[in-house]
Amino acid sequence: MSSDTPVPPDRAGSWSLSDTSSRDALQLIAEGVTELAGFGVAAIRVVRDDGLEVVAVAGSDEAREQLMGTRTPTELIEAEIEHADDWGPLRFVPHDRIDLDVETWGWVPDVEPREGPDAWHPMDALLAPLYDGAGTLRGLLSIDLPVDGRRPSDAQRRLLEKYAEQASRAVLTALAREELAEQVRLSNTARTIVRRASGQPSLVRVLEECGEALVDGFRALGMWIQTFDANGTGSSSVYASDGTGVELPRELVDMADRSARRAWDDQTVYVLSKDRMTAGLRDDQVNLIFGSIAGSGVDSILFVPLGAGPDRLGNLVLTRAADGPEWTETEASAALDIGHDLGGAILNARNFEREHRLVAELRALDTYKSQLIATVSHELKNPLTAIVGHLELLESAGEVSDKTRTSLAAMERGAQRLERVVDDLLLLSKVGDPANSIIPRPVDLRSIVDDVFDLTAVAAARRNLTVRVEAPPEPVVALGDADELDRLLTNLVSNAVKYTPVDRAITVVLARKGNEIVLSCQDEGIGISDADRGNLFREFFRSSNPVAVAQPGTGLGLAIVARIVERHHGRIEVESEIGVGSTFRVFLPAAPA
Numbered sequence: 091m092s093s094d095t096p097v098p099p100d101r102a103g104s105w106s107l108s109d110t111s112s113r114d115a116l117q118l119i120a121e122g123v124t125e126l127a128g129f130g131v132a133a134i135r136v137v138r139d140d141g142l143e144v145v146a147v148a149g150s151d152e153a154r155e156q157l158m159g160t161r162t163p164t165e166l167i168e169a170e171i172e173h174a175d176d177w178g179p180l181r182f183v184p185h186d187r188i189d190l191d192v193e194t195w196g197w198v199p200d201v202e203p204r205e206g207p208d209a210w211h212p213m214d215a216l217l218a219p220l221y222d223g224a225g226t227l228r229g230l231l232s233i234d235l236p237v238d239g240r241r242p243s244d245a246q247r248r249l250l251e252k253y254a255e256q257a258s259r260a261v262l263t264a265l266a267r268e269e270l271a272e273q274v275r276l277s278n279t280a281r282t283i284v285r286r287a288s289g290q291p292s293l294v295r296v297l298e299e300c301g302e303a304l305v306d307g308f309r310a311l312g313m314w315i316q317t318f319d320a321n322g323t324g325s326s327s328v329y330a331s332d333g334t335g336v337e338l339p340r341e342l343v344d345m346a347d348r349s350a351r352r353a354w355d356d357q358t359v360y361v362l363s364k365d366r367m368t369a370g371l372r373d374d375q376v377n378l379i380f381g382s383i384a385g386s387g388v389d390s391i392l393f394v395p396l397g398a399g400p401d402r403l404g405n406l407v408l409t410r411a412a413d414g415p416e417w418t419e420t421e422a423s424a425a426l427d428i429g430h431d432l433g434g435a436i437l438n439a440r441n442f443e444r445e446h447r448l449v450a451e452l453r454a455l456d457t458y459k460s461q462l463i464a465t466v467s468h469e470l471k472n473p474l475t476a477i478v479g480h481l482e483l484l485e486s487a488g489e490v491s492d493k494t495r496t497s498l499a500a501m502e503r504g505a506q507r508l509e510r511v512v513d514d515l516l517l518l519s520k521v522g523d524p525a526n527s528i529i530p531r532p533v534d535l536r537s538i539v540d541d542v543f544d545l546t547a548v549a550a551a552r553r554n555l556t557v558r559v560e561a562p563p564e565p566v567v568a569l570g571d572a573d574e575l576d577r578l579l580t581n582l583v584s585n586a587v588k589y590t591p592v593d594r595a596i597t598v599v600l601a602r603k604g605n606e607i608v609l610s611c612q613d614e615g616i617g618i619s620d621a622d623r624g625n626l627f628r629e630f631f632r633s634s635n636p637v638a639v640a641q642p643g644t645g646l647g648l649a650i651v652a653r654i655v656e657r658h659h660g661r662i663e664v665e666s667e668i669g670v671g672s673t674f675r676v677f678l679p680a681a682p683a
């Protein structure tokens with residue numbers, strides 16, 4: 091019998107040592123057996139998953155043709171070794187004790203059995219099982235067709251034992267190399283996945299970035315990812331590596347859902363194969379899976395749960411065709427690790443998406459608010475202008491009594507106050523509208539400081555306030571909108587004037603610090619309480635301090651300041667002490683020097 095061991099009815103043909111030098115070494119050993127030990131055929135098998143695959147055959151082209159790449163279930167070979175005659179490293183199974191269905195599994199040479207007690211029978215089997223240090227079967231050397239037609243002599247046996255020893259070393263080396271190469275390949279894949287997947291803003295992007303690396307790294311035919319809804323119930327999207335949508339029957343999606351949750355809890359992956367029983371799955375389930383992807387060429391599946399910590403997030407499916415290699419232990423454990431990495435990336439992307447949605451919603455709300463304020467203010471503006479105009483007309487008419495004049499003056503003050511509110515509201519809606527951003531240009535803040543100084547000089551003089559400006563002689567250029575920056579400083583300085591008792595001083599300081607321009611407005615005024623400081627920039631906020639309330643104001647000035655600062659990608663700080671004074675410090679991006 092050819093190399094005495096069974097041959098599976100269908101060729102796996104899927105695995106041969108990828109490392110040529112390992113393959114050549116094994117082939118040389120097989121050839122040594124046929125050329126120097128006096129045998130017609132020698133074959134070497136290597137354990138691969140649950141089978142022994144033929145990786146080298148020497149001596150007969152016919153045997154080579156028929157055996158190379160075939161795979162025999164390990165347990166069948168182990169059973170055969172079990173009841174063989176123990177010749178030390180060699181085992182002999184006489185033809186009448188052969189268990190295997192040779193017609194199905196084997197290759198039987200076309201030779202006539204000879205006569206005599208030591209005659210070699212075509213169905214005899216001579217094996218050298220190759221074990222590793224732990225005593226696990228890792229390969230098999232099988233020898234057949236002695237040239238002299240006899241069972242091996244002592245001398246031949248000793249020679250064969252030497253070859254078996256060599257073969258054993260070569261097989262272990264080949265397997266170790268294979269494993270190492272696989273580990274390197276998969277850890278490269280994992281590294282690529284982590285690098286590409288992390289920080290992607292959406293699930294689709296995560297997949298776009300990783301799909302190819304996954305398919306390549308795992309030598310897969312294709313892949314898809316199914317994610318659960320953000321609330322963890324039911325499944326949502328299915329993304330395929332080739333960008334096409336995957337339509338899976340509801341029943342299958344539900345099944346994948348349950349399996350992914352179980353697999354994540356157990357921290358395991360499942361290998362599903364068309365022809366082989368898969369632990370935990372019934373025949374009808376396997377049929378459902380492969381039936382629904384019939385025609386895709388998929389023959390086996392590596393089913394990987396995705397998650398992060400206790401969160402089960404979905405599953406990754408890697409597919410292989412019938413002629414693809416089988417999924418190895420190393421691949422399974424690498425896939426589980428990637429399930430963690432991808433899970434983290436999915437969680438991140440999901441948070442990104444959620445934040446993005448929230449920001450969009452808030453922005454929409456902001457736009458709506460701005461529009462509402464703008465509309466209402468516009469509607470108020472025209473009738474107000476008419477009221478103020480008519481009041482002036484009436485006042486100048488001459489024939490009104492003193493009492494009426496007092497009333498008219500009160501009405502005019504009210505109308506003016508309303509006008510200020512409306513103007514501030516219009517400005518607030520303008521600077522608060524996200525759809526209406528500024529076009530930043532270089533703005534010399536020194537000229538703005540000078541303008542504001544002139545503008546507030548009268549009010550300051552009325553209270554006998556000293557206004558000082560400290561600025562370098564050269565221009566101090568910020569990036570922004572000149573009108574808005576003018577308005578920002580006007581609001582700060584007029585507040586300083588309003589909220590500072592007579593005879594004191596106000597200082598405006600302008601400086602460039604690295605990439606920032608610092609603009610500060612410092613007063614010796616009434617100060618702001620800690621409680622008020624938290625609310626200063628809210629619309630319509632006015633302090634409860636009676637000294638502050640006594641001053642006219644809309645409560646919109648600082649809200650406008652805050653919006654302008656924000657639009658300029660700057661920031662604002664406030665330092666204050668009751669009765670001592672306040673400093674408002676604005677930081678703005680400087681124009682490139």
Ligand code: ADP
Nearest residue numbers: 585586589617632633638643644645646647648
């Ligand atoms: P207002 O029109 O009331 O001045 P703002 O928004 O400009 O509105 O200011 C809000 C409140 O902050 C003021 O009412 C005042 O109580 C307080 N405030 C602002 N600037 C100063 C300052 N320089 N010193 C003391 N209090 C201030």
